[in-house]
Amino acid sequence: MPIPSNGGVAAPDAATIEEMFSERSVACPCCGGTLTPSMLAQLVADAGRMEQARHAAARLPAGGSGMLIDPHAHMIARTTDDYEAMARAGIVAVIEPAFWLGQLRTSVGSFIDYFSTITGFERYRAGQFGIRHYCAIGLNPKEANNAALADAVLDVLPRYLGKEGVVALGEIGYDEQTPAEDRALRAQIELAKEFDLPIMIHTPHRDKKQGTTRTMNVLEECGFDPARCVIDHNNEETVEEVLARGYWCAFTIYPSTKMGNERLSEIVARHGPERIIVDSACDWGVSDPLAVAKSARLMARRGLPADVIHQVVYANALAVYGLNGEMSAAHWQEPVPVDQRVLYNNGNSVLRGQAPRVDGQAADDDVIV
Ligand SMILES: [Zn+2]
Numbered sequence: 407m408p409i410p411s412n413g414g415v416a417a418p419d420a421a422t423i424e425e426m427f428s429e430r431s432v433a434c435p436c437c438g439g440t441l442t443p444s445m446l447a448q449l450v451a452d453a454g455r456m457e458q459a460r461h462a463a464a465r466l467p468a469g470g471s472g473m474l475i476d477p478h479a480h481m482i483a484r485t486t487d488d489y490e491a492m493a494r495a496g497i498v499a500v501i502e503p504a505f506w507l508g509q510l511r512t513s514v515g516s517f518i519d520y521f522s523t524i525t526g527f528e529r530y531r532a533g534q535f536g537i538r539h540y541c542a543i544g545l546n547p548k549e550a551n552n553a554a555l556a557d558a559v560l561d562v563l564p565r566y567l568g569k570e571g572v573v574a575l576g577e578i579g580y581d582e583q584t585p586a587e588d589r590a591l592r593a594q595i596e597l598a599k600e601f602d603l604p605i606m607i608h609t610p611h612r613d614k615k616q617g618t619t620r621t622m623n624v625l626e627e628c629g630f631d632p633a634r635c636v637i638d639h640n641n642e643e644t645v646e647e648v649l650a651r652g653y654w655c656a657f658t659i660y661p662s663t664k665m666g667n668e669r670l671s672e673i674v675a676r677h678g679p680e681r682i683i684v685d686s687a688c689d690w691g692v693s694d695p696l697a698v699a700k701s702a703r704l705m706a707r708r709g710l711p712a713d714v715i716h717q718v719v720y721a722n723a724l725a726v727y728g729l730n731g732e733m734s735a736a737h738w739q740e741p742v743p744v745d746q747r748v749l750y751n752n753g754n755s756v757l758r759g760q761a762p763r764v765d766g767q768a769a770d771d772d773v774i775v
Pocket residue numbers: 577608609638639
């Protein structure tokens with residue numbers, strides 16, 4: 407479809423140009439010779455392509471594809487404004503890893519409902535704002551310390567690991583590095599092998615370096631392929647060992663503390679983009695759902711090449727989390743148009759009386775809102 411570049415009047419199509427030429431001849435502005443219909447059609451088509459390229463470039467973080475993936479985002483804690491802002495910033499897909507909720511759960515039923523929410527309603531909610539939603543399912547290390555509950559959760563995990571949109575087992579790993587956490591970690595590595603799933607590892611915030619090394623040792627003892635495993639929440643102390651041992655190395659960009667995106671830019675400049683991934687881990691705490699987009703822009707300002715940025719904010723996440731075939735670029739490159747009139751399967755809607763967004767439907771010029 408031609409993009410109007412002349413104050414809103416659409417460029418003529420080939421049939422219109424033919425019709426114009428039946429009534430008059432058109433002179434070439436540069437040589438004064440007579441333009442044929444096919445020459446004018448070619449000029450119009452070229453101008454349309456240039457205009458489309460200009461619009462596309464305006465959305466880009468400095469020369470990348472303009473598409474971003476946030477492969478670690480706890481969206482159930484975020485608002486619809488966040489979804490809209492993420493979509494505007496270029497986020498086409500998010501991965502929601504199962505984790506704890508700030509409040510320790512007391513029964514397996516709470517986990518069942520949580521897993522159902524992130525594989526069900528949240529997937530629908532993201533789609534209502536034009537974002538594809540995938541998830542990782544697992545028992546987090548913090549709640550693995552309740553041994554009886556952990557056993558019950560491990561028993562129900564297989565029900566969810568094969569569900570549509572599940573791209574990994576995670577986030578799993580260590581919190582305080584207790585024997586109970588170790589047991590749950592090893593059991594879930596075996597489940598990932600059984601279900602042929604990549605793994606997303608949460609590394610501990612305390613004793614990060616030692617805990618990260620220990621996690622990789624356990625993965626290797628269990629014979630898990632590092633090329634199918636993302637180690638997350640890295641920093642300058644862990645990056646070298648994680649990359650050297652063949653793992654995907656993710657960085658969670660938190661505002662003001664932990665890992666900021668200036669430090670990330672330096673890491674990417676020093677180590678290159680191979681197997682490095684950026685995410686926001688936005689959740690119920692102080693975090694930023696635009697961290698991936700802001701990191702892409704900052705890296706561009708710091709002079710990192712567009713293909714390097716594209717790899718760390720999009721292509722690497724797609725490569726590893728696309729391994730089991732549930733996540734595919736076709737999902738957002740050939741998207742289902744957003745239609746907020748569609749209800750969730752229990753009749754639920756994201757709207758509270760607002761006019762629904764319906765993409766691909768021409769606006770009625772005679773309606774005054
Ligand atoms: Zn984590």
